[in-house]
Amino acid sequence: MPRGSLIIISGPSGAGKGTLVDRLVARVPRVWVSVSATTRAPRPGEVKGEDYYFLTAEEFEAHVRAGDFLEWAEVHGNRYGTLAHTVEDRLVQGLDVVLEIDPQGAMQVKELLPEAVLVFIIAPSMEELERRIRKRGAETDEQVRTRLQTAVRELQLVETYDHVVENDDVARATDELVGIIESLRTGEGRC
Numbered sequence: 001m002p003r004g005s006l007i008i009i010s011g012p013s014g015a016g017k018g019t020l021v022d023r024l025v026a027r028v029p030r031v032w033v034s035v036s037a038t039t040r041a042p043r044p045g046e047v048k049g050e051d052y053y054f055l056t057a058e059e060f061e062a063h064v065r066a067g068d069f070l071e072w073a074e075v076h077g078n079r080y081g082t083l084a085h086t087v088e089d090r091l092v093q094g095l096d097v098v099l100e101i102d103p104q105g106a107m108q109v110k111e112l113l114p115e116a117v118l119v120f121i122i123a124p125s126m127e128e129l130e131r132r133i134r135k136r137g138a139e140t141d142e143q144v145r146t147r148l149q150t151a152v153r154e155l156q157l158v159e160t161y162d163h164v165v166e167n168d169d170v171a172r173a174t175d176e177l178v179g180i181i182e183s184l185r186t187g188e189g190r191c
Contacts (some may be wrong), residue, residue, distance in 0.1 A: 006117065012150065020167060032098070035051070037052065038054060039060050071124055098182060
């Protein structure tokens with residue numbers, strides 16, 4: 001069985017990464033989405049072990065010291081990380097593994113695993129990005145401003161990605177993302 005591909009999907013908060021990944025999984029059954037660990041509190045409706053592994057700061061630090069993470073980063077005052085063994089297990093099984101992580105983590109993984117394919121999701125405009133973040137209703141005005149400032153920095157990294165998908169229309173953007181993943185199976189999408 002051929003080894004699966006590692007696909008890293010990142011982009012600013014509010015770009016629609018989660019929506020596109022959910023639709024990708026519904027259309028491509030051999031895709032497995034890695035569940036990240038985080039020190040942030042669960043948002044309404046999030047389930048431990050499905051959306052994230054919610055850890056205390058002490059538990060997270062213990063995993064860092066043990067070298068358990070493929071990547072980890074601090075974002076907006078919280079820590080996020082990807083457990084290396086879960087990713088490797090799925091790749092060996094022939095599954096394509098999607099990591100939905102921030103650009104800082106994406107660069108860490110790309111350094112360790114150069115074969116990883118990087119996909120950056122963008123919103124049509126900063127105004128639309130702000131509208132999407134505010135629509136969630138989960139952040140204060142200050143948190144929204146922080147997320148927008150982070151987005152400006154993250155957008156400067158777009159040139160380092162293999163693919164950029166503009167999420168201006170969810171159906172069209174999903175088709176584009178599915179096309180990228182499908183091209184990896186034929187070898188056309190590899191860099």
